[in-house]
Amino acid sequence: MTGFRTRWFSRVGRGDGAVGGFLAHRAGVAGAVVLAVAALVAVIAPLFIPADALDVTRVSDAPWQAPGLGHWLGTDHAGRSVALLVVQGAGTSLFVGLTAAVLSVGIGTLVGIVSGHFGGLAAGVLLRVTDFFLVLPALVLAIALSTVLPRGLGTIVLAIGLTSWPSTARMVRAQTLTIEARPFVERARALGGGHGHVIGRHVLPSVLPLVLVNATLAVASAIVAESTLAFLGLGDPTRISWGAMVHQAQLHGAVPQRAWWYLLPPGLAIVVVVLAFTLVGRALEAVVTPKR
Amino acid sequence: MRLAGRLGGAAVSLLMVAVLGFFLFRVVPGDPVVSMTRGRPTTAAMQAELRTQFGLDRPLVEQFWHYFTGLLRGDMGTSFTFRRPVADVILERLGPTLLLVGTSTLIAVVLGLWLGVRAAWRRDSGFDRATTGVSLTLWAVPTFWLGMLLMMATGDLFPSRGMRDTDTAPDFVSQALDVGHHLVLPSLTLVAVVCAEYVLVMRSSLLEEMHAPYLTTARAKGLRDDLVRRRHAVPNAVLPAITLVFLRFGLVVAGAITTETVFSWPGLGLLFYDALTGPDYFLLQGLLVVTAGAVVVMNLLADVLHGVLDPRVKVV
Numbered sequence: 030m031t032g033f034r035t036r037w038f039s040r041v042g043r044g045d046g047a048v049g050g051f052l053a054h055r056a057g058v059a060g061a062v063v064l065a066v067a068a069l070v071a072v073i074a075p076l077f078i079p080a081d082a083l084d085v086t087r088v089s090d091a092p093w094q095a096p097g098l099g100h101w102l103g104t105d106h107a108g109r110s111v112a113l114l115v116v117q118g119a120g121t122s123l124f125v126g127l128t129a130a131v132l133s134v135g136i137g138t139l140v141g142i143v144s145g146h147f148g149g150l151a152a153g154v155l156l157r158v159t160d161f162f163l164v165l166p167a168l169v170l171a172i173a174l175s176t177v178l179p180r181g182l183g184t185i186v187l188a189i190g191l192t193s194w195p196s197t198a199r200m201v202r203a204q205t206l207t208i209e210a211r212p213f214v215e216r217a218r219a220l221g222g223g224h225g226h227v228i229g230r231h232v233l234p235s236v237l238p239l240v241l242v243n244a245t246l247a248v249a250s251a252i253v254a255e256s257t258l259a260f261l262g263l264g265d266p267t268r269i270s271w272g273a274m275v276h277q278a279q280l281h282g283a284v285p286q287r288a289w290w291y292l293l294p295p296g297l298a299i300v301v302v303v304l305a306f307t308l309v310g311r312a313l314e315a316v317v318t319p320k321r
Numbered sequence: 322m323r324l325a326g327r328l329g330g331a332a333v334s335l336l337m338v339a340v341l342g343f344f345l346f347r348v349v350p351g352d353p354v355v356s357m358t359r360g361r362p363t364t365a366a367m368q369a370e371l372r373t374q375f376g377l378d379r380p381l382v383e384q385f386w387h388y389f390t391g392l393l394r395g396d397m398g399t400s401f402t403f404r405r406p407v408a409d410v411i412l413e414r415l416g417p418t419l420l421l422v423g424t425s426t427l428i429a430v431v432l433g434l435w436l437g438v439r440a441a442w443r444r445d446s447g448f449d450r451a452t453t454g455v456s457l458t459l460w461a462v463p464t465f466w467l468g469m470l471l472m473m474a475t476g477d478l479f480p481s482r483g484m485r486d487t488d489t490a491p492d493f494v495s496q497a498l499d500v501g502h503h504l505v506l507p508s509l510t511l512v513a514v515v516c517a518e519y520v521l522v523m524r525s526s527l528l529e530e531m532h533a534p535y536l537t538t539a540r541a542k543g544l545r546d547d548l549v550r551r552r553h554a555v556p557n558a559v560l561p562a563i564t565l566v567f568l569r570f571g572l573v574v575a576g577a578i579t580t581e582t583v584f585s586w587p588g589l590g591l592l593f594y595d596a597l598t599g600p601d602y603f604l605l606q607g608l609l610v611v612t613a614g615a616v617v618v619m620n621l622l623a624d625v626l627h628g629v630l631d632p633r634v635k636v637v
Contacts, residue, residue, distance in 0.1 A: 166571030301460035
């Protein structure tokens with residue numbers, strides 16, 4: 030027991046190994062801590078917030094209250110507590126960010142491995158399609174998709190996930206080609222390893238660390254994308270999210286009223302969480318691709 | 322030969338843009354006429370008439386042929402909300418967007434590349450840490466939120482809606498000053514967000530060159546540090562950065578949509594917002610085709626430009 034602990038700590042201290050390497054990046058660690066807190070808030074807080082407090086029709090407090098003793102972040106246009114709204118919004122933003130990132134990175138990994146591993150016409154077409162979507166402005170496509178599909182969380186996730194996969198696909202394809210050019214893959218093939226064996230045992234394990242990095246960064250951009258769609262009024266109207274809060278603030282004139290307490294918190298929440306994901310992603314990247 | 326290949330590739334991409342624009346708004350579930358007339362009093366007969374007017378009652382292949390040949394002639398159908406040809410509406414809004422996007426991109430590129438070079442040359446210095454930190458933070462800032470914050474913070478210093486006041490004198494100087502005054506906040510917003518990306522791109526591009534042997538040679542010749550930077554390192558590092566600036570043109574497009582929406586800047590971005598709130602499918606389709614087409618063309622330019630500027634890349 031003690032042996033394990035000292036060994037673990039000494040590895041951390043020397044800064045080698047994946048965990049130790051990550052811990053050596055202070056910004057990444059700070060990001061991870063922020064994310065842990067945000068996730069905890071998102072999961073636990075809704076259990077303690079009474080539904081009445083967030084229902085526009087059942088709130089009795091005065092609207093547009095500046096921060097004070099009663100509501101320490103003030104109230105919105107309908108008299109709801111901004112603090113409670115921000116806490117409630119964490120769940121939606123994180124959920125959409127994570128699921129959209131998983132969808133996007135999943136598609137990207139699949140397309141990347143298939144177009145890298147299998148040659149021929151199909152792979153060529155796949156590569157062409159990837160390059161095409163890589164060029165197109167993802168957000169514009171996502172806006173178009175969520176306009177034509179029925180409003181809802183699923184639509185947002187689909188719209189973001191289906192439009193942001195090409196960069197992952199490009200990267201995974203490059204990594205697949207690099208790995209497959211290595212002698213040990215040739216050896217595996219010579220020994221009779223089929224497509225499944227080569228992909229499952231050799232390509233996938235070497236691609237996964239990069240995929241993880243990509244997924245972390247993808248969550249960051251997915252959260253920004255979600256907030257943008259919600260701001261444009263394309264979000265799920267029944268759910269509170271940070272982007273939707275800014276949308277409401279804009280709609281009800283928070284700017285002319287100088288209601289900074291209504292506008293600042295949701296935006297800051299987005300910035301902090303997105304920055305945290307970016308920092309964690311960059312730290313992971315530094316660990317996965319050692320010093321060039 | 323390579324140039325012909327690039328041109329062919331761009332042509333295929335443009336074709337794919339056209340196909341995408343068509344299918345996105347027709348294959349998706351739901352009747353476009355029903356959703357476009359939602360909230361307006363319409364009878365079944367009126368809806369049927371609209372369907373005939375938009376050609377939605379014909380077979381899909383015929384619709385596509387009609388759409389595609391129209392597109393080649395510059396005809397993108399009729400806007401439902403404006404009751405005018407989509408192409409006319411888009412053309413009308415092009416100017417303000419070009420002004421906003423052009424000004425912002427120019428400032429962002431110059432500022433971003435300069436900051437990026439400074440940061441990379443003194444890697445891990447206080448300046449580098451500050452620049453990188455601010456860029457990463459700005460990258461995380463939602464454009465629309467930054468715009469609203471700026472609007473709130475500056476109060477009445479700058480106008481926050483539209484492109485010009487109605488009571489400005491009609492002479493050119495007053496008009497230009499008025500537009501410039503209106504341009505401050507939107508372009509500041511767009512610059513802040515886009516510039517962050519350029520800083521990071523330029524920084525990593527120059528870092529790639531930092532240990533190149535030719536820099537050691539330049540130093541060994543006894544050149545001063547800033548000569549090594551200006552004459553040797555930067556010219557090599559700036560090419561990939563410039564290419565990336567063109568490649569990420571989609572970023573500017575996305576930023577323009579939210580910025581114009583926040584500041585009611587009468588350009589294509591605000592038109593996009595109007596089209597999606599309608600929803601006005603034909604206008605949206607036209608906008609999608611035009612913006613995506615513009616991005617494809619920008620990419621082609623990036624490729625060709627890179628080939629012209631960098632003798633190591635043979636394009637022509």
